[in-house]
Amino acid sequence: MGVTLKDVAAAAGVSRSTASRALSGSALIAAETRALVEDAARRLGYRPNRAASALRSRQSHLIGLVVGNLVNASFHTIAEVVQRRAAAEDYQMMLSITDADPRREEGILRTLGEHGVDGVILIGTGSNAAASNALLSGGTAVVNLIRGAAESAAPTVLASDRDGAGDATRHLLELGHRRIGYIGGPPGTNSGDERFAGYEQAWRDHGLPLDERLIERGPFEPSFGSDATGRLLARVPEMTALFAANHEAVFGVLPALVAAGVRVPDDLSLVCYEDISWLRWWQPPVTVVDNGARELGELAMDLLLQQLERGRGSVPQARNGRTYRVGAQLVQRESSARPRDV
Known part of the structure; x- marks a missing residue:
């Protein structure tokens, strides 16, 4: 048997409920008590049971990022932004690659829903509005990024x-x-x-x-x-x-x-x-x-976290999700010049 929360509580000299609150960052626990519990958890090598916690709280603290490929450099930048922002909010990012295959994308969305992710940022093919709407209906936050779908009820972030x-x-x-x-x-x-x-x-x-x-x-x-x-x-x-x-x-x-x-x-x-x-x-x-890849990622995370803070919810009726745009900027360098015949 591994080290349990009960073991940590006994080593720290507190109740199990106090140990749980301390490790979850509750503001109700004194700083001295939190430090005591955290020290005991480190010494014993305690690892929280995320699956059990997710069942109790109905939150997995997982965010799915679905992309078409890893060739696109903007996708790399967006993944860095999502990972950083997710970690700051105590979420873990799960990266899935579809190879721009609509059927594979649909399967990934279904799998993410079955694993109870709290949110999904989808850089998709535009072919799976029904699958992403099903996630929304089930309480999962969804944001379309860079490529939208006409019937999607989720907000969409596009470049200009x-x-x-x-x-x-x-x-x-x-x-x-x-x-x-x-x-x-x-x-x-x-x-x-x-x-x-x-x-x-x-x-x-x-x-x-x-x-x-x-x-x-x-x-x-x-x-x-x-x-x-x-x-x-x-x-x-x-x-x-x-x-x-x-x-x-x-x-x-x-x-x-x-x-x-x-x-x-x-x-x-x-x-x-x-x-x-x-x-x-x-x-x-x-x-x-x-195209402002970093700003695209930041705005997508802002919209996803807003949905999570509202407790997520049902698909809006009789209208599609709003579209937000991030401006583009021409950066002139030495590869463009007047043609020789001008």
């Missing part, structure tokens, strides 16, 4: 992707580029659709036609970025700029440009979406649209 993509495209147009390649995410996703809409709008604002030959849209994968770059270079050799709006694809775009012997920005100006520390150290440093 349309504005950010528009700023990036206008930046290149104002430098004098008129053949700007675009590598973006697939249709049907928040970031894929909104970033492409921003790219389109910038061309319209300048009274210029959109050349379909310059557009590549596909999955959030490095291999797509490499293949799309090769196709654009072959199809439009006169291209003078490239906007890589699909973040995961960037990991394939950059080596493809190097392999093709493309000099940035002499031969081709480059702008990427979502900042990564090593993009600042690339030669030359790469112009980016910073």
Whole structure:
């Protein structure tokens, strides 16, 4: 048998209930008594039975973070924010990876519900509103992040992707580029659709036609970025700029440009979406649209903790959850310059 709470109480010379309150941080316990109990717990190697505690309190003190992949650097930043904020509130984060598979995502959401997590932050596929609404109905706090679902009753936190993509495209147009390649995410996703809409709008604002030959849209994968770059270079050799709006694809775009012997920005100006520390150290440093990953994570945790503080609750009737946005920022570096023919 392991060390029990009763053993700790006996070693500290207090009742079991006092030991329990002391270890749970109750304000009703004097500081001297708490220190005495904590010292006894350390000496005896006591580990609280979280499962039993969860059954008694109906709280697991677990928060699920569900992401599509671990390639996306913004997801890393968000995971750090969620872990830090969760720990500060005495919650433990559980990370689940879906590989952007809607069926796997649905199974993970169901499993998290069965294990009684207190809350879930979902960076999802947008295909499982019914599963996340079921969690809400069962008393689990839910926040959609970066990618929402049309029928979701949970609040959604999105980046200002349309504005950010528009700023990036206008930046290149104002430098004098008129053949700007675009590598973006697939249709049907928040970031894929909104970033492409921003790219389109910038061309319209300048009274210029959109050349379909310059557009590549596909999955959030490095291999797509490499293949799309090769196709654009072959199809439009006169291209003078490239906007890589699909973040995961960037990991394939950059080596493809190097392999093709493309000099940035002499031969081709480059702008990427979502900042990564090593993009600042690339030669030359790469112009980016910073989507505010840290702020996205902070706001998602704020909304999740608000739900937890309210005791969680039922799905709102006759309306979907509200959408909150975090602004994007264009960060100009040396990879974008005027084309040589201007």
